[in-house]
Amino acid sequence: MIGILFHGPEVFDSGWAARFMQAFPDARTMLAGTMSRTALFDSGLQGVEAPGLMCSPAAQMLAVDCEVILLATRSKSTEAGLALGKIVAQKMAHGLPFVQAECTGLQYAVHAGSCPVEVVSALQQLGFAQTASPEAKIDTWREGTRLYRRMHTAQAGDYVLVNGIFIGHAQGGEVVLATEGRQIVEVRGVDVKEHGLEKIERFGGVNLATVKLASTAQLRSDAVEARIETSEGKGVVFIDHAGMHVYELTKDCAGAVTVGDDTTAVTADILRRFGIPVVGVVDGDGDKLHTSGGFAPGSVVLTVKADDEAGLRVQKELFAGGTRTASGFDDIKHRVAELLAHEVVSRADH
8 A cells, every 4th residue: 555645735735635646546645744734624635644743753654554655745846845755764664665756846756665666657647757866864963062953955035943933034055053952052044033042942942853944935825715614612722832733732622822923823824714713912023924814703812012921921820831721712812811901012803
C-alpha cells in the first residue's frame, strides 16, 4: 500500500490533493500541519488522517503499514520543497522508498529506495517529470558552548518561524540561529522581532537540532473560501500560541480566549468555520501572518497595551492557571472585559 503525506495548505487549496487521491484511490492518506488541516476541511475531502503531527513523525506513522511513502507538497519554490522532503526522508528509519511530488514546477524526486513502476507511471500521467534528489540536511554545528543551525531557503521578506512562532523577517540569503542550552542567543540574516524570542524563552526555549524552523511568505493564500459548519460544545479554552495543537485544544468547546494578534487571527479564523466565537486579547503589534480570516458572531477583540501580561492575568484569574473552564462563553467574555477594563484601548465586537 502507498502512503501519501500532504504537507502545507497549498496542496489542498490548489486542488492537487484531490488529484493525488484520484490517482491513488487505495492509498492511505495523512496530513501534517495546522493550516493543512484547515485547508483539508475547506476542501471537503474525506478520508485524510490528521494526527496533529509534524511532517517527519507523520511519515513515520505511515511507514508502519505502507510499502512506499509519497510526500505531496506545493511549496514556495521547487528548491525549498525538495530540500524539506530530503530532510524528512533522511529521518526515516524504515528504509522504505520515499518519493516526493512537488507541485510547484511539477517535479518528483526519489529521496530513498526505488520508486515502484506504478507510482512512476501515475506521477507521469499527472504531468510530473523526475528530477534529482538534492543534497540537503539539517545544517548544525558547534562553536564552544553554542549550537548553530543554518537555513538556506529563506527569501527576502519571508516570515521566519521557530516552532510556529514568528521571530522576524528574512533579509535574504542564509539564516543562522544559535542557542546556548535551550535559549536562542544569536540570529543572523533576520530583522529580528524580540517579542518572538521572548515568547520562545517563556515557553521553555528550543532544542535547535530538532526544532521546526521554517520560512514562508504567508500562512495561507488569501483567495480561499471557508467552509462553515455548526458545532455544539461546552466550556471555554485559553490559547496563548497553540501552534499545531489548536484543533486538539478547542475540541468540543463553546468559545476561546486567545492572546496575541497573530494567535487571535489564526485561531479565530479556524474556529469561525464551526461557529465558535473568541475573546481576543491583542496589543496591535501583529505581524499579519494571516490576514484573510474572520470571526464567528459573538466574538470580541480587546486591544490592550501589553497582551502577554494581560493574558497571563486572565489565565490566572479566570482559568485558575489552566487552559479550560466550564463557564459559559458569554460569562467569560463579560469577565475578561471587566478584568481588563482599565487597560483596554479599544474594543471591536463581531
